[in-house]
Amino acid sequence: MKINAFADVSLRALMVLAAAPDATLLTTQNIADAVATPYNHVSKAMAKLRSLGLIEV
Template sequence: MRISGFSDVCLRSMMRLGLAGETGMTSRDLAQAIHVPYTHVTKAVVRLRELGLVNTSRGRGGGLRLTDAAAEVTVGWLMRRLEPRPDPIDCDNPAAPCPLRQACNLRTALRRAQEEFLRSLDGVRIADLFAPPTSGLLLEIDPGSPVG
């Protein structure tokens, strides 16, 4: 299965913010740290805040931080809320609708596979994503020049 670019940015943001801890980080610093354009990170942060996973604050000492509940959320739970298209195949394309769409074994099999994929992610907590050895690598990534 393939996840959207938006979900990828959200997951990478969560991973890096998990390591920032209480000190947090700014959206610009986060974008630079994960090598993603600032505008993409800001969209991801808005959605993660709506889901109650990221706290944002302005001004001196402000920034982005994971909420207390965020680390315990599973990747499967988060993916179900981030992925915009629940159907893995486009059988209802108005330009070329599939004649099998009412009773298609392929569509059923793909939906079942998609749910199994997400169910396998239900056993992975967000905190697991930034645990060692990943944590060390995340902190070593050279932010390089600003992106976006």
């Protein structure tokens, strides 16, 4: 199965968030660094995940 780049970044961001200890606050920049992806791409993915109710700000 193939997924597009946006879905890949979104899934990687969710994995970083899931692996973080409870009550750990991560910035979009922290996540971008962890997944080795430009900040702008991660920022767009985070906005979409937020709009879907998958993450909280």
